[in-house]
Amino acid sequence: METLLDVPQGRFELQRLPLRKNEVLRAWDAADEYLLNYIAESNLLMDNSHLLILNDGFGALTVALNEFNPVAISDSWLSQQSTQFNYSENKLSLEKIEFKGSLDWPTQSVDVVLIKVPKTLALLEDQLLRLQPLLTPKTTVIAAGMVKAMPASVWKIMEQYLGTTKPSLAKRKARLIFTTLEKKQEQFTNPYPFYYQLDNTNYLIANHANVFSRESLDIGTRFLLDHLPKNTEAKDIVDLGCGNGIVGLLLARDNHLAHLHFVDESYMAIASAKENFNHAFAATKQAKFYLTDGLTAFKADSMDLIICNPPFHQQNTVGNQIALTMFQQSRRVLKKGKELMVIGNRHLDYHIDLKRIFRSCDVIASNKKFVIWKVKK
Ligand SMILES: C[S@@+](CC[C@H](N)C(=O)[O-])C[C@H]1O[C@@H](n2cnc3c(N)ncnc32)[C@H](O)[C@@H]1O
Structure with a gap:
């Protein structure tokens, strides 16, 4: 795999x-390459320019433009970790960059704003x-992105909030949008956070712009909620990839002995779950509440129950990799004899990996679209 930009x-x-x-x-x-080439050709950036970079995937823009002391805003903790890692690998000083989460914006005016178009239009709108x-x-x-990730709605929203837009020619399936x-x-x-009432409860659920199924309860999550364990003796339960935290919320309500651990790598998810x-x-x-990559920060043999509705993409890349x-x-974090419960779309076939890792795997419930599996350590 190519690693030299x-x-x-x-x-x-x-x-x-x-x-x-x-x-x-x-x-x-x-x-990223198109944008960096354009910036060099146009002499857009001066030594004293205030540069803001939004949604840099793994740090390509921020690393290449490090000498302009960028402020880098992202909703992804993993993206920011990647950027830091790449700064260090390229022997760049981290003092030259300011990282900010997606809900923590600077107050000073900016001269140049570079936006990698995010997967979620609502996040772009919020930004x-x-x-x-x-x-x-x-x-x-x-704004920059791959043509397939920039439907007409992206232009429309930029026109609505900023002004007239002009597209560049497409190069290697990438495009820039000037405003x-x-x-x-x-x-x-700002319409975000978006609130809805959770059925049959008086819980009002806050959803920041980049949260999974922000406008209503996802049908998969709904199915999972109907099958969550109740009155268990579990002391420590993890809502892994918690999004707005609905799963953990109901687990806390129905398991009085339990202490809940909410994990997500999205700033907006953790802020919503906390609220x-x-x-x-x-x-x-x-x-x-843990803003981090999965269970990396958890001790081995420490948790009694883990519930997970896994993500099926990292940024624009779809796949089972994060779920796996x-x-x-x-498997590492559960105490011996304790369980992981997973929901997934039927076609994702999570049971194959679950069986390989845990040896056996039971179906708790299934319908036309979803399956809920349970595995024991
Ligand atoms: C399918 S959503 C499930 C949200 C919620 N639990 C539900 O069922 O409605 C998956 C969640 O995993 C989070 N996620 C993605 N990659 C992650 C990672 N490496 N570590 C922790 N969370 C991650 C996403 O931000 C997203 O909130």
Whole structure:
């Protein structure tokens, strides 16, 4: 797999986190290269420019533009870890970069904004709204992405919040979008977080813009909620890949002895889960929230029950890889004799990996679309 990014700014060694043996994917795409070439040709950046980079996948933009002291905002903890890792691998000083989570924005105005178009349109919308107060008439905003990840809705939303857009020619299936900022007459309010009431409860569920199934309860999650264990003796239960934390919320309600551990690598997921838990239980219950990669931070043989509705993509890359890692981590982290419960779309065939890792695997419930499996350590 190619790891050397060769652009006008320099040659940089770049890898994706989590590191995997036999990785086949590069840590950047043609849109990163297109954007970096354009920036070099246009002399857009000066030594004193305030540069903001949004949604850099694994650090290609931030690393290549390190000398401009970028502020890098991302909703993904893993993306930020990758960027840090790649800074270190290229012997760059981390003092030159400021990392911010997706809910923690700078207040100073910016000169150049580079946006890698995120997978979720709602996240782009939230970001454009948060960006607005930082723009001046002189700010340049450029969005970049692979053509297949930039449907017409991306242009529309940029026009709605920023101004007229102009596309570049497509190069190697990548495209840039330039904007001419216009003073908008309309005052926009940010529709996120989005709230809905969870059926048959009085829980009001907050969902920040990048949260899985942010507008209503996902049908898979609904099926899982109907089969969650109740009144167990479990002391420590993990909601692995918690999103808005609904699964852990109901586990806490129905398992009085349990202490809940909510895990996600998305800033917005953890913020939503925290808000939802605190709102549901006020000060009557405590839980722990972990912004991290799966169960890497957990001790071996420490948990009594893990429940997981695994992700099926990392950024734009679809696959079972993260799910597989989560199953392997669960095997390490569960106490002997304790269980992992997994829900997945029938066609994802998680039972094959689960059986290989845990030796046997039971079906708890299934319907036309979903299966819930249980495995024991
Ligand atoms: C399919 S969603 C499930 C959300 C929620 N548990 C539910 O059932 O509605 C998967 C979640 O896994 C999270 N995720 C993805 N990669 C992760 C990783 N490496 N570590 C922890 N969480 C991750 C995603 O951010 C997302 O919130």
